Amino acid sequence: MLASDEDILGQAETWVKAGKGVALATVIETWGSAPRPVGSHLAITEDGHFLGSVSGGCVEGDVVTEALDCISDGKSRMLEFGVADETAWRAGLSCGGRIRVYVEKVA
Amino acid sequence: MRRDLLTQLNDARRERRAAVLVTALEGGEQRFVTPETLASDPLGEELDAALRAGKSRLIEQDGKSYFLTVQVPPVRLVVIGAVHISQALAPMAKLAGFDMVIVDPRTAFATPERFPDVEVIADWPETVLPPMKIDRYTGICCFTHDPKIDDPALDEALRAQCFYIGALGSRKTHGKRVERLLAKGFSESDIARIRAPIGLDIGAVTPTEIAVSVLGEIILSLRKKPLRTEVRP
Structure with a gap:
């Protein structure tokens, strides 16, 4: 089932109440043609479950990895993805856009 | 994100209240702002603009970046009368992205066969509307021109400050309606909020054309008036 951004925040709260470590990734800026609009969320648990999206599946792998680090060290981080980025081949946006993603722990 | 702020944001959504979560990207401080506390916030004007647009956004102020997570209730339409115009309006409202529900106590009109893709409630408005908690993010169209419905x-x-209130009927029909509402204690300025005769004047003749004129009027009321941040009295 597709989840709206509201469902994702609801699920993040449910996970936190269940005692799980949770991080929230949010698209805060986009340039060019980006697959998900500003405000889109991806919620991630310490055991690797996630709900939502910040792109069309292009960069979620990297975001989840960073989110797991964020859950362990508690520090928020800013990620940037796009074709101009050196990570383009590893985790780039095939649509040609660029996005900035803010990752924070729910604490 | 602070756990208590996540809970506040989710509570606001469930209760159909507008709110903004402000995150300072340098430092990570966060605060929860409602339309009631907006005026005293240092980013008040920016928050107001974001709430009106109904969209989350990144802003800069004094060299600092803030992300605004905007929560506004989805707009819904309540249509009184399972009539021919409502049959035309239902698919148009869906295309335009509105949640729509039709209320009509006349069971011969309010049937799923006549309205395959929209929720129809065969009951009286005074029974249906109070538990629905209509609000300023709700628009109401009255199509029966039957006073008891x-x-x-x-x-x-009128009490719920709906952003759009339209009522079908000629000027003469509306004149009598105004008298009844005055007798009930509503002021002239309250009553002036009712759009009657309903719809933009585009010379609509058929039920479908009238539905277009009503939808246009709904969008006008939603987008061109200060809706999002007016505080309910």
Whole structure:
């Protein structure tokens, strides 16, 4: 089932109440043609479950990895993805856009 | 994100309240702002603009970046009368992205066969509307021009400060409606919020054309008036 951004925040709260470590990734800026609009969320648990999206599946792998680090060290981080980025081949946006993603722990 | 702020944001959504979560990207401080506390916030004007647009956004102020997570209730339409115009309006409203529900106590009209893709409630507005908690993010169209069906709905809609209230009927029909509402204690400025005769004047003749004129009027009320941040009295 597709989840709206509201469902994702609801699920993040449910996970936190269940005692799980949770991080929230949010698209805060986009340039060019980006697959998900500003405000889109991806919620991630310490055991690797996630709900939502910040792109069309292009960069979620990297975001989840960073989110797991964020859950362990508690520090928020800013990620940037796009074709101009050196990570383009590893985790780039095939649509040609660029996005900035803010990752924070729910604490 | 602080756990208590996540809970506040989710509570606001469930209760159909507008709110903004402000995150300072340098430092990570966060605060929860409602339309009631907006005026005293240092980013008040920016927050107001974001709430009106209904969209989350990144802003800069004094060299600092803030992300605004905007929560506004989805707009819904309540249509009183399972009539021909409502049959035309239902698919148009869906295309335009509105949640729509039709209320009509006349069971011969309010049937799923006549309205395959929209929720239809075969009951009286005075029974249906109070538990629905209509609010300023709700628009109401009264299409029956039968006082015993339309009037209680208008009564609820005026009290709930709905962003759009429209009522079908000629000027003469509306004149009598105004007298009834005055007798109920509504002021002239309250009653002036009712769009009647309903719809933009585009010379609509058929039920489909009238539905277009009503949808246009709904969008006008939603987008061109300060809706999002008016505080309910």
